[in-house]
Amino acid sequence: MKPAPFAYARASTLAEVFDALETHGDAARLLAGGQSLVAALNLRLASPSLLLDINGVAALRGVTFADGLLRIGALTRHAELGADPLVALHAPLLAQAVPHIAHAAIRNRGTIGGSLALADPAAELPACVLALEAVLVLASRAGERRVAAGDFFQGLYRTALRGDEVLAAVEVPPRAGASCTVQELARRHGDYAIVGLAAQSLGQGVQLAWFGVGAVPLRTPLAEAALAAGDIAGAQAALAGELDPPGDLHGPPALRLHLARVLLGRAAAALKGH
Amino acid sequence: MNELSSVDRPNSYIGRSVPRPNAKRLVAGRGQYVDDLRLPRMVHVAFLRSPHAHARILSIDSTAAKAAPGVVRVVTGAEMAAVCTPWVGVLHHLKGLKSAPQHALVVDRACWQGEPVVAVVARTRAEAEDAVGLVEVAWQELPAAVDMEAALATGTPVIHPDLGDNLAFTREHVGGEPDACFADAESVVVQAVFHTGRHTGVCLEGRAILADYNPAEGRLTAYHSNQAPHMMQTVFAKHLGLREGDVRVVCRDVGGSYGIKVHVYPDEMATAALSKMLGRPVKFAADRMEGMVSDIHARDHRIAARAAVTKDGVITAMEIDDLTGIGPYSVYPRTSAVEGNQVVNLCGGPYGLRGYKARTTVVFQNKTPTCQYRAVGHPIATTVTEGLVDLAAEAIGMDPAEIRRRNLLADDVYPFRNLAGLAFEGLSHHACLTKLLAMMDYEGLKAERDALRAKGVYRGIGIASFIELTNPSPFMYGIGGARISAMDGATVRLDPDGSVAIASGVTEQGQGTEAMLAQIVAGAVGVDLSRVRVTTGDTETTPYGGGTWASRGAGIGGEAALQAGNALREQILVIAGAMLQAAPESLDVRGDAVVDRDTGAERLPLEELGRIVYFRGDTLPKDLPRELVATRHYTPKDYPFAFTNGAQASYLEVDVETGFVKLLRHWCVEDCGTVINPMLVDEQIRGGVVQGLGGALLEHCVYSPEGQLLTGSLADYLLPMSGEMPDIAVAHVETPTKESALGAKGAGEAGTAGAPAAVQNAINDALRPFGARVFAQPFTPARILPALGKI
Known part of the structure; x- marks a missing residue:
């Protein structure tokens, strides 16, 4: 090896x-x-x-809040993300996700940019930025371009990043006061999730972003609409049409779909409990 | 003053939780594992392994590999076969066991994914791996026999045509009158089909060997991460054409073994052969990926079982039909029939049955070979037996603890020979169960469980009684023709400074063998523990012995050390008596000095005795013996094995929506006879329990239908981690074996033996309100949810 x-x-x-x-x-x-x-x-x-x-590239570091946007540098370590007061205030979903990511030693080194650029479909942060409707800042010699999280993840370990680009930062519209929860089921703490859900509600809107259920993190608009309307059972029922999870060593597709419904129920309770 | 027994001396360390003498060194990072060793002119080997479960080699092109930077030699199976002869893993006493010759490198046909095919030797491991990628093998894929259920079916390829079929071994044993018991109209028959998932032992230190053949003296020295150096000395000599005396096997620090490092592995044999071919040191350290496909696997069993129970709770009979797939070869030299054979021997073991019938069918398949892993066969037999006991209890509406009270062998029945033919010298099932139930507050726990059920929280309690085979006599391997010593020796020596050196044939793999030996000898001689140092794991400098496996280190190696320590004390006292003009019987050794036995008054520092004996022997009487070194050997003779026993319990919660199991508490009460170091025994039990919990819930070697291992890394092969482990409470009942002065039986495998069964029973207890049951390990959400009808 x-x-x-x-x-x-x-x-x-x-x-x-x-x-x-x-x-x-x-x-x-x-x-x-x-x-x-x-x-x-x-x-x-x-x-x-x-x-x-690229660890010495200062332009990729730091968390700032300016002009109504939270900007998280790509080199921000998971542990820093979990401890940052600006993140806790404006994007509490990210802060909540951090304890689920692997183990402390990994969180001390792993970066948000690395996680997003790798685009592991079972990882927490890609789903979180999708739920947050964040924008990813891609830098190249020609300048910066901004890609919505929903357009960034294009397939299994495939993203919108071009060969000449670096993921520089994540820009998150502020979500102060949002209810949010990260729910996941992993056989052991710190493992990649069998099924995971990053959920957020603010005002009338609900965002649900799933991980571990497909080639990319997924939103489920029908379930979101049902949940926003207070219909938890309807939201759970909608998942059968919106998720088509794969089978693997953990079990058949039906296992993941069932667990997704359970997580949705738990997420609904957690959001309401806020 | 009463006579004190030799283990009960006033300055004894028996029964004391003293720290391990090697702990500080290991924690400080000053251990010497094989991969830490660097010898002059050393080179590294990496192996090209078969990518197919079953395939014929059409051609091998090594041209590019040979030209790669740093490459010293590329060796194929045909070249290897000229240096290292093949082996066949059979033993005479396992009647009918057959296997095929196995080579260090595939000669023409690979029989499992991961079998070593081509060896590439280079200056560094990285260069060797680079060159492995350049070896071109043209393969002709062959149909593979993967599913053990179909191994004997028509149409399944026969892996070794010369053997006629894929049946390696079968044995049926009938004791008492099982048929009559099952035919009894008054009895209830319960049954289930159990699966113990194929898994493996994962050592912190992977397998490793540094072989150094010196052509100038025609001798091979192998630094080996292994549990049985003398066994390996024989094996290397036999298959490399050397005399045993010209092979030295050195096992320095070994980072865990669990039975994984007691077998003959083709890549390790190839490494030794390469050293002979090249005349220079060759190192092989298995990485985790190749370890997963080449370390032995174990426990791949399907067991159909039933039990008959009377309406008043007497379990009268058990019938067991075991099937196990062992890979394409029976592993040398201990064989892969032992695990199935143990299932036949051990099922029903704690109970007094009237009828017992058991059969094992051991078949070949194109998967990684299986062989003995910690608590060989025990977790399987205990899972089946205790699963049946709980089913019987449920069938007649009896409490699981009560049915065990009614059926466990009575504590005063010994010596006893059971229907499987096992001889028990002295067990304590009832004492252990009683202590277990008290420790866990069984009645209180049941009340808590029941109260929580009303709130939709589903917790379960599972109990498992078990027996454990330890201290094996020559009946285990020797009678079958294997040169695996059942005897072990210890040499104990007093040096001029008054310190004591021990050399023992049993080995240290991180479990504390050396601490145990030091405690025994310090007490026997009478010196302070800090004055004792221990050498193990070197065929050149320790007495001949078997090593450490089958929970034999303390019971056999410890007894030899005790006898040797006693003999050294006698020698010291004879010399001291002459110097002090006192009767040796009136003296004793305590601390750093010879003392007056009755008063404890110091008479002569040991250092002074050493100075006189070694440097001024002229001042001693001419005919006085001056040996300050004694060697003693011990082998169990009265019983083939020293059986131990115990009981475990698990308390857990099943999330009935997700099928996830959360372990809450675990208890183990076991009886290993004399406890030498309670801390070490408790940690052995806990470590064993954790391995059992891993097998019950997480660990699984999963194969594709084509025979590809799908769980080839630790990302997919899930080991138990501390976050998911419960607190494990351990207690003991002590029934010393009367066969030895020490009275110690083995403690290394009890935890693993009982833990899966306790978990299985606890899960099924939690699922009872739903009428759901699971009997296939590991107990995953994918198995529990269908049982609940959720998916």
Whole structure:
């Protein structure tokens, strides 16, 4: 379990990152927290010729609130996300998700940008930014472009990120006062969820974003509408038409659908309890 | 003054929770595991492993691999076969057991996904792995025999055509009158089909070997992460064409073993052979991915079982039909028939039955070989037996604790031979159960469970009594022709500074063997524990022995150490008597000195005695013996095995909406005879319980229909982790074996033996209001929810 040979370089500015991406193209991989990438290297599931360490790029760091937007730098570690007062105030859903992410050692290194760019369909943060209707800021030599979370996740481990781009930050419209809950079922604490749900309600609206039930995190608009109308059973019933979960080692598709209904019931109770 | 027994001396350490002498070193990161060792001119090997469950090699092209940076040698099966002879994993006493010759590297046909095919030796492991990726093997895939249920069916490929079929072994045992019991019109018959999922033992330190063949002296030294160095000495010698005396096996620190590291593995044999071929040290350290497909698996059983019970709660008979798939080869040299054989031996073990019938069918399949893993066969037999007992209790409306009280062998019935033919010297089922029920506050717990049910919280209580085989005599392997010692020895020596050195044939794998040996010898000689040091795991410097497995370290190795320690004390006192002109019987050793036995007054520091003996022997009487070293060996003779017993209980909650199980509490009361170090025994029990809980709830080697292991990493093969583990309370009843002065029986496997059964019974207790039951491990949401009719 040794990685194939690779070169390592450390970038300190975005310009250096863009240089490397231009020169090496797909053969370069960006190293942030490394919590998935390094394992993939050791398993030889990934064998880039260049590992470009972006941990020193200041432009990717920090959490700010300005002009009515919460901006979370891509290098924000999970542990920082969970402890940040601005996140707790404006995007409490993210703060609630953090304890569910793996284990403390992983949360100390793993980054929100890494998690979103990897787009593991069973991970918490992609579903959270989907529920938050956040915008992902993608930087390239040409400048920044903004992609809605709903358009960012395009398939299994596939995102809207182009080869010359870096995920720079996440911008979240403020949700102060929102009720929110993260519900997930994992066989052991810290494992990827069999089924998970990031849910939020504010005013009349309800957002439900599922993880572990498909190739990408998913919203379920019919269930959201039913839940917004106070019809929990209707929301649960709607899931059969909106989710088409895969079977795997945990069990058949029917298991996931059943568990999703259970989680929806629990999420509804949690949202109401706020 | 009363005569004190040899284990009950005034300065004894028996029964004291002293810290392990090696703990500080290991915690400080100063251990020496195989992968820590670096020898001059050492190279590394990585293996190309079969990607298919069953496939023929058409051709191998190593050209690119040989040209890769750092590569020293690329070796195929045909070249390997010229250096390392194949082996066959059979034993005479397992009548009819058959297996096929197994090679270190596949010669022409791979029989499981993960079987080593080509060895690539390079300067570093990374370079060896790079080059493995360049070896081109043209495979012809063959139909695979994967499902054990279909192994003997027409149309299933026969894995070894020379053997005729895929049946490795079968045995049926009938005791008493089972048919009459089942035919009794007054009795109720209960039945179930149990599955114990295939799983494996995951050691913190993976398998590893550093083989150093020195052509100048024609000797092989193997630094090996292993439990049985003397067994491996024999195996290396036999299959590499060396004399046993020219092989040295050294087991320094070993990071867990659980039976995984007591078998002969083709990749380890290949590493030793490569060292002989290259004349230089070769290291192999299995990574986790290759460990998952090449470490032995275990417990892949389907058991159809039934029991007859009278309406007043007497369980009269059990009938067991066991089927197990062992992979394509019976593992050498202990064989893969032992687990099924143990199921036949152990089912019904705690109970006084009138009829017992049991059969095992052991079949070949194209999966990773299975063999002995901690508590071999016990968790299976206990799960079946205790599952049947609970079904019987439910069928006649009796409390699960009460039906056990009525059927467990009485504590005064021993010695006793049961219908399976097992001889019990002395067990304590009732004492253990009584203590268990008191510890857990059984009645209070039941009341709590019942009160919570009214609130829609479904908790269950499960009890499991069990027996455990420990201290095996030559009846386990020796009579079958295996050169696996049932005897063990200890050498104990007094050095001039008054310190004591022990060398023992039993081995340390992290469980505290060396602490146990030090305590016994410190007490026997009389010295302070801090003056004792222990050497284990070196065929060159320790007495010949079997190593540590089958819970034999304390019972056999400990007794040898006790006898050797007593002999050294006698030697010291004879010499001291001559120096002090006192009768040796009037003296004793306590602390750092020879003392007056009655008053405890110091007479002579040991250091002074050592100085005189070693450096001024001229001052001693000419005919005085001056041996300050004694070796003693011990082998159990009166009983084939020292059986122990115990009882466990689990308290848990089933989320009936999700099918998730939350473990709340776990209790174990067991009887390993004399407890030498309560802390170490308790932690052995707890660790064993956790492994049992893992098997019950999480761990599962899942294969595709084509024979591909789907749970090939620790992301998919779920190990129990601390967050999900309950508090585990441990207590003891002590019934020492009279066969030895020490009285110790084994404690290493009791936790694993009983935990899955307790969990199974607790889950079914929680599900009882719904009429739902589960008997297939691991008990996952995907199994519990269908039982509840939720999916």
